[in-house]
Amino acid sequence: MTGYKATELGIHSEDHPGISVLRYCLKTHMRNLVEEGADWFVISGQAGMELWAGETCLALKEEYPGIRLAVLAPFLNQSEHYAEWMKGLYERVLSKADFTRAISERHYEHPWQLRQKNQFLVDKTDGMLMVYDEETPGSPRYYLEAARRKRRTSSYPVQMINRFDLEDASVDMQQQNPDYWSQS
Template sequence: MTAILITGYKNSDLGVFNEQDPKIKVIKKAIRTALVSYLEEGVDWFVFTGNLGFELWALEVAKELQGDYPIKLSTIFPFANHGENWNESNQLKLSQFRAVDFSKYCYDQYENPGQFRSYNQFLIDNTDGAYVFYDTEHETNLKYFVNKMKEKENFNISFLTFEHLNEVASEFDE
């Protein structure tokens, strides 16, 4: 079995709040190419954390690919109440993360910041690699998670960067 963690920028990090934003089409095209490549290499599972933005778009693409590939999708939420304070529209998006082959949470509730370190380590320890939308020139708190991933031996990380997205966007212009 091969499991790939998928994580990256949230929609708020990217300033994308409208589902019709043309950036999403470009991002999804890049995601599709990467996920198909993983599937052709024998990946069995894609693992998500339940964040809006890149993860949701990747989940949508992965669900489309399930019709052609025998893959499983999983969401491991940090807490049982993940997203409970989100608005109704975002709650609907969150429900897509629960409608997967396996869904679970690590902790009943937030108690201390150390839980996030343990959660991140759990995800790294239980996957074989990661596909991450992250660019070191546009840092967010995601950098801590990415740095932790880099510490693990034989943990393959593939990055989607803004430079790559510009290349994908130029294909739309041709």
């Protein structure tokens, strides 16, 4: 599971209203994946969509106790430059994950570690759920490129959540509010 970094979405605090929409949309898609047989969800712990996806996976364990979360960071001390609120989320997700490990057992040295992470995660997973809109490029495109390379030689489904899916999720959330239907 991957997607935009928080800063790429203009989210700079944990009380941003868009986070609840992102979580709601992730939960819907993740439920569908579990119903189709997914039992492991894997993130690298990147600040933003990946941590919200990890948090959502952990919340879904109440409903689906058999699902598992793995956090495979690209390098040691990944969160050292995260904003404080994001560091807290990172630590909470890491502490409750079923499996954690750094892919490169070194501190950050070079962008090759990020490319290595993308390729490693694509190689070790059966598919990808990503929050990404190709009309709004960002860091997830590197994951997408690795996924497309893998798809040349094998089946590797990529399920994208785009801005239209997020708009639909926002409307669904509003309509679930009992006050929504009593407004004139």
